[in-house]
């Protein structure tokens with residue numbers, strides 16, 4: 001009876017402590033400042049525009065302006081000037097000036113901005129997605145998964161971890177320097193830049209901003225001309241967020257423009273460049289960065305494999321693969337571009353995919369409302385390339401079971417659509433097995449067991465993400481470690497990116513360097529090496545025997561030789577002997 005009471009009392013104390021802790025946390029974390037940004041008119045699903053005949057992003061008669069249009073309908077949204085080289089320089093100067101003060105802010109001040117941004121993103125997720133859908137032609141679900149969840153995950157991780165990751169990092173000074181404190185101080189680089197792709201206009205632009213601000217940097221983001229209109233709204237969000245929290249909105253600049261603007265940004269004086277795009281353009285960026293000797297992080301796409309072993313749980317795996325291929329119409333940096341299926345389950349997987357892909361509906365999510373699985377293609381000049389890749393594979397023995405062509409939407413005549421495609425019996429010598437398609441094309445290949453699957457995967461020059469599906473967790477993990485890639489998931493797809501504590505990046509022609517995680521944040525800093533005296537009264541003093549001018553060269557040599565032997569000679573006898581030599585040499 002007595003012990004029961006005691007247990008109940010302990011529980012009550014525990015519960016009380018827990019509640020106090022919650023209340024304390026609630027009180028001690030100030031509620032984030034809220035703000036409003038007016039949504040552009042065309043974000044409204046009911047909005048309609050003038051339909052462009054054969055819409056293109058650049059009009060030959062007006063090459064300095066960007067034509068913004070909705071790829072799912074052809075509606076003209078806006079025409080925006082691509083900025084001049086002078087404009088880029090002027091923006092750089094303003095950004096650099098704003099960074100000087102920002103570098104002095106505390107982590108708590110930086111968190112204030114990020115918390116405010118997180119609240120805005122969660123409360124305005126629908127508008128953020130509608131703006132993205134209008135500009136890229138994607139669906140609301142694709143936008144939510146790629147733009148909102150990822151951004152929230154990055155904000156949450158950065159708010160919780162940036163201070164810890166960038167805190168002074170104390171290192172062992174070693175035996176010789178045992179009286180020193182040796183530490184790394186992470187100091188911001190200054191003005192960093194990010195040249196980002198159009199596939200996720202909100203996340204790709206805001207992601208680098210979060211890391212830059214958290215590490216004390218200012219940032220210039222060069223947004224793609226394909227998403228110039230939505231990027232202007234997204235820029236307003238971050239600038240307003242900085243202003244309402246009392247900081248300089250010039251800390252962040254979004255510049256939308258054609259390729260020459262990217263080059264101007266890299267050469268403007270920025271201290272770092274993160275580039276997301278193709279291997280060919282990545283080489284140009286690295287070349288331009290070399291002129292100013294600034295470091296690059298290059299994320300150059302992938303040809304990610306999903307390997308299915310014969311014991312994979314198909315009920316769970318098939319929906320993951322469908323999402324991995326058709327999310328955002330396949331326009332993903334990490335998207336499943338090759339499915340390698342064990343011969344034992346090959347036919348079953350092919351039949352199931354054939355059924356499912358046959359049911360996918362294409363359209364404009366804002367205009368058509370419900371009932372759209374796959375949106376439009378953001379770039380309108382890729383159809384010939386895609387059809388040629390499919391045809392090349394078919395001519396060499398692949399079977400085309402679904403799609404393979406540009407889709408003429410009955411309602412949206414000027415919409416840019418590609419049919420959800422299923423191409424099977426693909427082999428690794430075909431073009432489509434080695435080129436990133438960035439399109440709603442499911443490529444299925446056959447393998448004869450784990451070793452064969454690893455061999456096929458590693459033949460491809462890309463090496464970004466990967467997945468292995470199997471009931472045997474340890475075999476699957478072992479295979480992940482054998483793949484020549486930067487990221488791997490067992491029984492899943494791309495979830496490493498939702499674990500924002502992990503670095504993101506590839507190997508081979510997928511690029512180098514990492515963003516996200518501690519590696520990403522520290523990559524935006526100078527890891528300054530600093531030493532100070534650790535023990536009061538003990539300082540380095542050059543012994544007279546080594547002081548200039550050297551009095552007796554052979555004595556001095558004996559002294560330094562003895563010092564090395566005393567500290568580093570592994571044998572005890574040699575150490576003892578060295579101490580004697582040192583004493584002798586000192587007199």
Ligand SMILES: *[C@@H]1O[C@H](CO)[C@@H](O)[C@H](O)[C@H]1NC(C)=O
Nearest residue numbers: 551552553554555556558585
């Ligand atoms: C230097 O020191 C050595 C002993 O270590 C001694 O034999 C020698 O005479 C000295 N030379 C001079 C020039 O004093």
